[in-house]
Every structure is written in C-alpha cells, then in structure tokens.
Amino acid sequence: GNSVTQMEGPVTLSEEAFLTINCTYTATGYPSLFWYVQYPGEGLQLLLKATKADDKGSNKGFEATYRKETTSFHLEKGSVQVSDSAVYFCALSGMDSNYQLIWGAGTKLIIKP
Amino acid sequence: KAGVTQTPRYLIKTRGQQVTLSCSPISGHRSVSWYQQTPGQGLQFLFEYFSETQRNKGNFPGRFSGRQFSNSRSEMNVSTLELGDSALYLCASSLWGQGTEAFFGQGTRLTVV
Numbered sequence: 001g002n003s004v005t006q007m008e009g010p011v012t013l014s015e016e017a018f019l020t021i022n023c024t025y026t027a028t029g030y031p032s033l034f035w036y037v038q039y040p041g042e043g044l045q046l047l048l049k050a051t052k053a054d055d056k057g058s059n060k061g062f063e064a065t066y067r068k069e070t071t072s073f074h075l076e077k078g079s080v081q082v083s084d085s086a087v088y089f090c091a092l093s094g095m096d097s098n099y100q101l102i103w104g105a106g107t108k109l110i111i112k113p
Numbered sequence: 114k115a116g117v118t119q120t121p122r123y124l125i126k127t128r129g130q131q132v133t134l135s136c137s138p139i140s141g142h143r144s145v146s147w148y149q150q151t152p153g154q155g156l157q158f159l160f161e162y163f164s165e166t167q168r169n170k171g172n173f174p175g176r177f178s179g180r181q182f183s184n185s186r187s188e189m190n191v192s193t194l195e196l197g198d199s200a201l202y203l204c205a206s207s208l209w210g211q212g213t214e215a216f217f218g219q220g221t222r223l224t225v226v
Contacts, residue, residue, distance in 0.1 A: 032212055043117070043203055043217030044156075089156065093212035100169045101146075101215065105155045 002027040002097045006090050006104035013080055014112050021075040021107050023064075023090035031094030033057075033066055033073040034101070038087045047075075047088070085111045115139065117206050119218035126225050131192040134221045138185050138206030144168075145187040146215065147179060150201040159202075162187055163210060194225045 007022040025033065032051045036044040048057030053068035062077045073090060090104040118137040126132050138145050146169075147159040158171035162181035179189040185206075191198055201222050205215040 036215075036217075041219075043219045044205070044215075045217065046214050049214070098169055099210050099212035100158060100161065101212070103156045103158075 002031065002092060002094055002102045004090050004092055004102055004104040006088075006107050008105070009087075009108035010110050011107060012110045012112065015082055016079045017111075019075070019077040019080045019084075019109070021088055021090075021109070023073045023075065023104060025071050025073065025090075025092050025102075027071075027092055027094045027102075028096055029094055030068070031092040031096075033064070034091045034093070035062070035064055035073070035075050036089045036091060038089065038106070040086070044089060080109075080111050082111045082113050085109055117204060117216050117218035119202075119204050119221050121221060122219065123222045124224065126194050126223065128194055128196060128225055130194050131190060132194060132223060133188055133190045134202055134204075134223075136187045136189075136204030136206075136218060138187070138204075139216055142206040142208055142216070143185055144207045144210045144213075145181055145185065146205045146207075147187070147189050148203040148205065149173075150203055150220070151199075156203075159189065161210070168210070191223075196225050199223060199225045 003026045034049045035047040037047045038044045048059040050057040050066035056065045087106045144163045146161040161169040165181045181187045201220045203220045204218045207215045
C-alpha cells in the first residue's frame with residue numbers, strides 16, 4: 001500500500017543555515033504530494049504541493065520537487081529563520097488509497113538564533 | 114473567510130465517560146476529516162465525511178464514531194474513554210476531499226484521567 005517515510009527529527013540548525021528534510025514515498029501511479037507545517041499550539045497548514053512528476057512546489061522560501069525516478073519530495077530552504085521552527089509533515093494522496101491523505105511521521109525542526 | 118473551528122479547545126474527562134467534539138468547516142467545504150495526533154503514534158486518520166456520508170475510515174475501534182450534518186458541520190464521539198485516548202484531535206475541511214488542499218482547525222486537546 002501507499003506509505004511515506006520522512007527523516008527522523010528533531011533537526012536542529014542555526015539561523016540562516018540551509019535546510020533539507022527528506023521525504024520518500026511508496027505508491028503506484030502518480031500521487032499528489034504535499035508538505036504541511038504545524039507551528040506550536042496550532043493545527044496543520046498546507047505549505048506546498050505538487051501534483052505531477054517534475055513539478056516544483058514553493059511557498060515562503062521553501063521548495064520541493066516531485067521526483068518520480070527516486071520517489072522523493074524533499075523539502076528545502078536556503079536560509080532558515082527562527083520562525084520556521086515547527087513540525088513538518090510530508091503526505092501523499094493517490095488513487096490506491098481512495099485519495100485519503102497518507103502521512104509521514106513528521107519532522108520537528110528547531111532553529112537556534 | 115472564517116477558518117475551521119473546533120470546539121471545545123480543551124477537555125478533561127474520566128475513564129469510561131463519553132465525549133463529543135465538534136468541527137465547523139470552511140463555508141462551502143463538503144469534506145470533513147478527523148485525525149488523532151499523539152507524540153507516540155503521530156497523525157492517525159480516523160474518518161472522512163463527505164455530504165453527510167462516511168467516505169473513508171481509519172483503523173480505530175467502534176468506540177470512535179462520527180457524523181456530518183446537512184450544513185457540513187461534523188461531530189465525532191468517543192465512548193467508554195480510555196487513558197490512551199488522550200490526544201489532540203484535529204479536524205480538516207476541504208472542498209472535495211483529502212486529495213485537495215485540506216484546512217485544519219486548531220484541534221481539541223482531550224485528556225482522559
């Protein structure tokens with residue numbers, strides 16, 4: 001069945017460092033891929049998405065490219081800020097799972113000033 | 114437009130009691146999904162309702178149930194509460210289903226003592 005694997009956290013970086021959070025998936029066909037972010041004390045919010053191979057989603061300086069050949073959707077940001085501290089979830093939605101969102105375990109990101 | 118509203122924000126219940134949580138989706142959204150979030154298990158899907166019908170269901174015991182009203186508002190009920198039901202319960206609304214962008218409420222923090 002469909003599954004999403006994210007790198008374990010917490011990931012601790014200094015402000016202005018480069019960020020990569022790895023996400024790989026298992027699915028047949030061409031699922032849609034998502035990154036959601038959860039700030040402390042809040043619900044999740046969509047950060048970016050990609051719906052077909054080679055698409056790049058971007059928002060708030062974050063980017064992720066849908067790589068069909070490596071079944072990956074890694075999240076990147078060139079220069080992180082303290083305000084980026086949050087938990088990041090990778091997710092997919094595809095026909096196999098009746099378009100139910102399949103979630104990764106989440107990666108906690110801590111940015112130190 | 115108003116976001117997803119979950120009530121109450123916090124609840125403390127005793128083992129064996131039952132509880133009802135409420136979710137008001139974004140106006141016009143017909144899909145409402147419920148999730149349980151715990152530090153150990155991460156984000157787990159409970160069920161999805163679309164136009165008053167349950168469309169998807171996760172692997173939770175029958176003590177967890179839900180419904181959706183004609184105005185798309187949704188409730189979930191947990192009967193015979195157990196200590197392990199302590200969690201953050203999140204509701205997400207979307208136009209057509211989880212494969213489209215999901216908007217989350219802030220959640221209801223349930224503590225079972």
